[in-house]
Amino acid sequence: MELVNKERSLVSKVMDGLIAGIVEDRYGAVLPPQDVLSKEFDVSRTVMREALSMLLARHMLDVRPKIGTRIRPMRDWRMIDEDVVSWRFRAKxxxxxxxxxxxxxxxxxxxxxxxxxxxxxxxxxxxxxxxxxxxxxxxxxxxxxxxxxxxxxxxxxxxxxxxxxxxxxxxxxxxxxxxxxxxxxxxxxxxxxxxxxxxxxxxxxxxxxxxxxxxxxxxxxxxxxxxxxxxxxxxxxxx
Missing domain, CATH: 1.20.120.530 (GntR ligand-binding domain-like)
Structure with a gap:
């Protein structure tokens, strides 16, 4: 159980860092590859994959062949989600x-x-x-x-x-x-x-x-x- 809670905490931390980068426009239109992001946040690819999947589920990202993980316009974000609301209002x-x-x-x-x-x-x-x-x-x-x-x-x-x-x-x-x-x-x-x-x-x-x-x-x-x-x-x- 402790290991599971630790992993969830890491996922949340990575999500928060990704959101900060997105709303501050540090990544541009497309996120770096997962292995690059994993090294940036010093986490396993499993943790990074879980964090990205959480953002995908909230319509914040879009994975496209030969393009990578594209950041969707903020108007597409699933605003009914309380976390998404909080993140959207962090942007200018x-x-x-x-x-x-x-x-x-x-x-x-x-x-x-x-x-x-x-x-x-x-x-x-x-x-x-x-x-x-x-x-x-x-x-x-x-x-x-x-x-x-x-x-x-x-x-x-x-x-x-x-x-x-x-x-x-x-x-x-x-x-x-x-x-x-x-x-x-x-x-x-x-x-x-x-x-x-x-x-x-x-x-x-x-x-x-x-x-x-x-x-x-x-x-x-x-x-x-x-x-x-x-x-x-x-x-x-x-x-």
């Missing part, structure tokens, strides 16, 4: 990816908030309120700021009672980790985000499903607008 974001993240949130979160207002138990609503209070007492520079925001969104998704929405929590967590640092650089960005979350939580507590949906959608639209401003090129200075 581009405008298309940010757009897709916002569109995804706009589809999932308002509906989840509306369902939470209808279905959440009394204990779940207390948990949502507690998470919001913890969030409101943090600031962008605090170490627990991101964790508090993540907890609030996760509890709302759980309270929706929809198992598919609950499975989307990993993507929502990744989205928050991506957009929050950008929003926090905007004037009054954090204060506005906290107030927007408060409106969502208030509506859920009152069991106002439509109001909760509308508040969540408004929050996401605000995020989209702020991201667009943050990523727009600065106007040229007239001389």
């Amino acid at each position: 974001p581009d405008k298309t990816f940010l757009r897709d993240v916002i569109e995804f949130r706009g589809l999932i979160e308002p509906a989840a908030c509306g369902l939470a207002a209808t279905r959440a138990s009394a204990a779940e609503i207390v948990g949502i309120r507690d998470a919001f209070e913890a969030l409101s007492q943090t600031s962008p520079g605090d170490s627990g700021c991101q964790a508090a925001d993540t907890l609030l969104h996760t509890r709302i998704l759980a309270a929706s009672g929809n198992q598919f929405f609950q499975q989307m929590a990993a993507i929502i967590r990744g989205a928050l980790s991506l957009v929050n640092p950008i929003l926090n650089e905007r004037d009054d960005g954090w204060r506005n985000i906290v107030q927007a979350h408060g409106r969502v939580v208030d509506a859920i507590e009152r069991r106002e499903a439509k109001e909760a949906e509308a508040a969540a959608l408004a929050m996401i639209e605000y995020t989209a607008d702020e991201l667009q401003r943050a990523l727009s090129p600065e106007p040229a200075v007239q001389r």
